[in-house]
Amino acid sequence: MSLTATDWRNLSLSALALLAAACLPWVVGNYHLTIGVTIAMYAVLATSWALFSGPTHYISLATAAFFGVGAYVTGIGLQHLPYWVLLPLAGLIGAVMAALVGLATLRLSGVYFVIFTLGLAEFVRQIITWGQNVSGTKGLYVLTSITERDIYWQLLGLAALVWALGWLIGRSRLGFALRIIGDDETVAKHSGINTARAKILLFMVPGAVAAITGAVLAPRYVYIEPALAFTPMLSFQVVIMALLGGTGRLWGPLVGVIPFTFLWEAISISFPNQTTLLLGVAFLLIVYFLPRGFVGLIEDARRRMGSEGAR
Amino acid sequence: MTEVVLSLRGVTKRFGGLVAVNGMDFDVAEHQVMGLIGPNGSGKSTTLNLISGAFPVSAGRISLRGTPITHLPAQDIARRGISRTFQLVRLLPSMTVQDNVMAGAVFGHRRRWGHEAEGIAQTMLEKVGLGGRGHLRVGQLTYIDTKRVELARALAGEPRVLLLDEWLAGLNPTELETGINLIRALRDEGRTIILVEHVMDAIRSLCDTCVVMAAGSKIAEGTPDQVLSDPAVIRAYLGDDDA
Ligand SMILES: Nc1ncnc2c1ncn2[C@@H]1O[C@H](COP(=O)(O)OP(=O)(O)OP(=O)(O)O)[C@@H](O)[C@H]1O
Ligand SMILES: [Mg+2]
Numbered sequence: 001m002s003l004t005a006t007d008w009r010n011l012s013l014s015a016l017a018l019l020a021a022a023c024l025p026w027v028v029g030n031y032h033l034t035i036g037v038t039i040a041m042y043a044v045l046a047t048s049w050a051l052f053s054g055p056t057h058y059i060s061l062a063t064a065a066f067f068g069v070g071a072y073v074t075g076i077g078l079q080h081l082p083y084w085v086l087l088p089l090a091g092l093i094g095a096v097m098a099a100l101v102g103l104a105t106l107r108l109s110g111v112y113f114v115i116f117t118l119g120l121a122e123f124v125r126q127i128i129t130w131g132q133n134v135s136g137t138k139g140l141y142v143l144t145s146i147t148e149r150d151i152y153w154q155l156l157g158l159a160a161l162v163w164a165l166g167w168l169i170g171r172s173r174l175g176f177a178l179r180i181i182g183d184d185e186t187v188a189k190h191s192g193i194n195t196a197r198a199k200i201l202l203f204m205v206p207g208a209v210a211a212i213t214g215a216v217l218a219p220r221y222v223y224i225e226p227a228l229a230f231t232p233m234l235s236f237q238v239v240i241m242a243l244l245g246g247t248g249r250l251w252g253p254l255v256g257v258i259p260f261t262f263l264w265e266a267i268s269i270s271f272p273n274q275t276t277l278l279l280g281v282a283f284l285l286i287v288y289f290l291p292r293g294f295v296g297l298i299e300d301a302r303r304r305m306g307s308e309g310a311r
Numbered sequence: 312m313t314e315v316v317l318s319l320r321g322v323t324k325r326f327g328g329l330v331a332v333n334g335m336d337f338d339v340a341e342h343q344v345m346g347l348i349g350p351n352g353s354g355k356s357t358t359l360n361l362i363s364g365a366f367p368v369s370a371g372r373i374s375l376r377g378t379p380i381t382h383l384p385a386q387d388i389a390r391r392g393i394s395r396t397f398q399l400v401r402l403l404p405s406m407t408v409q410d411n412v413m414a415g416a417v418f419g420h421r422r423r424w425g426h427e428a429e430g431i432a433q434t435m436l437e438k439v440g441l442g443g444r445g446h447l448r449v450g451q452l453t454y455i456d457t458k459r460v461e462l463a464r465a466l467a468g469e470p471r472v473l474l475l476d477e478w479l480a481g482l483n484p485t486e487l488e489t490g491i492n493l494i495r496a497l498r499d500e501g502r503t504i505i506l507v508e509h510v511m512d513a514i515r516s517l518c519d520t521c522v523v524m525a526a527g528s529k530i531a532e533g534t535p536d537q538v539l540s541d542p543a544v545i546r547a548y549l550g551d552d553d554a
Binding site: 173176177179180182183184186187188189190191192193194195 | 363364365384385386389390394395397401402403404405406410413414415417418419420422424464468
């Protein structure tokens, strides 16, 4: 596997951008650092979501399920294990969960998959609520000395990992298989691709990543309860941001996450009671007017400029 | 005596009450082009679908070089060396011509990767007459060129048996001649092919043997001249307005 000049340029640019982002806590105040954490969190979630859902067109609404489980791994695990063990443990549990969901659903059509993944978060939430009722506890305190800065840096590290992984997958057999499956699953099968295995393998990536993200963010909440950790809003927001940016490129979701986070801040302050409605409207607008997201707009503009230059 | 590559014994497919393929028996020998012909709806495509594992057989056995493949999933059959095209052309719409063909090279029988796969894709594109057009999007192609891409993808898997489902259908007279020459070139390379076809000229000039189907069953088998003069075959075709 050899790297071209363009690869090196993109790699160095990405490294520089990450480095610059890592300096944020020294430059801005607490409020903006909070927004920075939100952006980093959604960048991680949306990018890993798009790794699977982009090529396969399977819309997963399971993000909250994995995220919530990750948060609970930290919440429950802190009393027994060192914090640094909890993150990979959450990833492992998320990956196994994703594999099981994949085994149960990915042979079915896309519609089943959407509904099943949405139900999954609710299902896990109910189990944990039931467990709490049986044991007589309510929420869970997550008390650590981890600061907002630490969380931010951890998320940046995770983002770097997700991008590196996405880049590798994009150049791999698995990535090529997924693109073929997304185009025509019948052709994929008859070309010799084990479509079920490819889909399950790749679905484990957002599963693991969302669980790790939940584990990283748990200390931020201090007190976690099922309704908070498994909120379906999280799953929908991840889908909307990824689609807004565009799933055709690795950097696409990030381009959606940044403006959407600011817009969402403004909306939540001005219309705190209409957020769900506005989220729905945003979804419709994006799907209708920007089917390929900002990535599509940018690439169309580039192509137009390119063809003018050629003339 | 040439070696039998593919053999079907009593292969049957029922769709509910309809018996689409009824106890099919035939052998395909190595380096042979076998024509699978018959009126519309006689079960030719279904037979190819059963061989390639598109859906499970209801009864019977299929084997590739003596190894049973009857109940294998489609991807395993492709990996063992059976490639196919589809009656209604299926390309990968978001990809270039080159990547469409790469799909066969990367995941087919020989599973190549990197430069090796690119090389195979290139060779196959040249073979089907699309050399130098690998960068095109498939949406920009003419109908015959989409068929060429699909054929190149099947060839790129370096299969032991090639299944072509009416690859010549829908071509105009000039294209038809080009198409027949292309398949003849494949035959001359010594490939093993099952050719589902309605075009009689193609059947006469390309096939070593023919199996004729009517209403799901085999009604004749032999050289093209033998089967096309067989009264049972003529009756089957005359009962059908396609003849
Ligand atoms: N998936 C399916 N479900 C139900 N019936 C089917 C299915 N596929 C084929 N059939 C039926 O099986 C019979 C044989 O169809 P098949 O497509 O194999 O015919 P064919 O010989 O390829 O015809 P043509 O020359 O028109 O392509 C037809 O009656 C068809 O309607
Ligand atoms: Mg047919």
